[in-house]
Amino acid sequence: MNTSLTLLDKHLQLVRYPQQLQHPSWQAWDAADEYLIEYIEQNIPDFEKLSISIYNDDFGALACWFAASHPHWVSDSYVAKQSCLINLEQNNIPTESIEFYDSVTPIVDKVDLVLLKVPKTTALLEQQLIDLQTRVSASTTVIAAAKANLIHKSTLALFEKYLGVTTTSLAKKKSRLIFCQPTADKSALSPYPTIWFTEKPKFEISNLANVFARQQLDIGARFMLEHFSKLPELDNKTVVDLGCGNGILGLHILNQKRQTKVVFVDESYMAIASAKQNIQTNLPQQLSQSEFMVNNCLDDFAKKSSAAEIDLVICNPPFHQQNTITDHIAWQMFKDAKAVLKKGGQLIVVGNRHLDYPSKLKRLFGKATTVATNQKFSILSATKL
Ligand SMILES: C[S@@+](CC[C@H](N)C(=O)[O-])C[C@H]1O[C@@H](n2cnc3c(N)ncnc32)[C@H](O)[C@@H]1O
Structure with a gap:
């Protein structure tokens, strides 16, 4: 460099x-x-x-x-x-x-x-x-x-x-x-946050200006939600929604498993503020078992989080850093996920099929399983042995 x-x-x-x-x-x-x-x-x-x-x-x-x-x-x-x-x-x-x-x-x-x-x-x-x-x-x-x-x-x-x-x-x-x-005579109300709704259940999703999928549900996230029934047993477990954006994935986990603890992590302050807003609006009772963290992937996670053992990391990874297309953030997310998971814990990732996630996960975890796939996306799972 x-x-x-x-x-x-x-x-x-x-x-x-x-x-x-x-x-x-x-x-x-x-x-x-x-x-x-x-x-x-x-x-x-x-x-x-x-x-x-x-x-x-x-x-x-x-x-x-x-x-x-x-x-x-x-x-x-x-x-x-x-x-x-x-x-x-x-x-x-x-x-x-x-x-x-x-x-x-x-x-x-x-x-x-x-x-x-x-x-x-x-x-x-x-x-x-x-x-x-x-x-x-x-x-x-x-x-x-x-x-x-x-x-x-x-x-x-x-x-x-x-x-x-x-x-x-x-x-x-x-x-x-x-x-x-x-000209100092201008004043306008902000059109943000942008609000959209999920269908079933009908959640109101609020998105500050810089939040990923600000205008609608991301198609990768939609694919993941369609296959949520295939997630591991989550009662009383602790989940990290890594790169949470507006918190859409963690919100649905909290909705399905009301005793689960979810840690929402993103590097965007607007994303974390929006994720918090979305839990507050849609599942206010679950706010106390939700944690919100602005971070680079899971840097120093054990020091920063009150969560002791992580059972599941769920992730729809980014492929940009500012204007640069890159997979280095996904790579760090996978490594960090492995570091924070307890033995037997799982990383579940949704990604475009042309991305090289299966071989990355195999290199790190020894094995990666395809949970679901369609023409565009795959959902992959890797277990920490
Ligand atoms: C593809 S979006 C997924 C958002 C949301 N989970 C969804 O499925 O709609 C990836 C997210 O990762 C976040 N991100 C990018 N770099 C990051 C980093 N270094 N650490 C944590 N989060 C990061 C972005 O801000 C973005 O919200």
């Missing part, structure tokens, strides 16, 4: 977290970060004295660069925050330089300069622009950055709709900047 960012006579060492699982060709910043940094350094006089808010800094490159301004740093990603913390440390920048916010905690402070990396999910961008409305004034400058192919007319229309006049830069190394001048 290229870990040295040298720009305008300044040098930073930057890694992606977790370091050991990254592809050698990946790096912890991109051309859009460089474009944004160069623009600020060369065009905004005395920017160090401004109150700066950084949104969606993938791995902490912007936090490290602008740390002297004590910026607010806002992200929906626990993994991004861990990257940022490591990168601050290895560049000898005190963590206290940065004021960290997750995506579900409102910020009231006014802001002079907003630096925003355009996120993969348009709904998250929309929510963040709405959140910014109460923080900006006519003298605030908003500058966003992204790969040029992520900036559409509809992206610019969101900046115009929620903040004010918006223009773009020329492309440089396939990246672009968006300049937005807030």
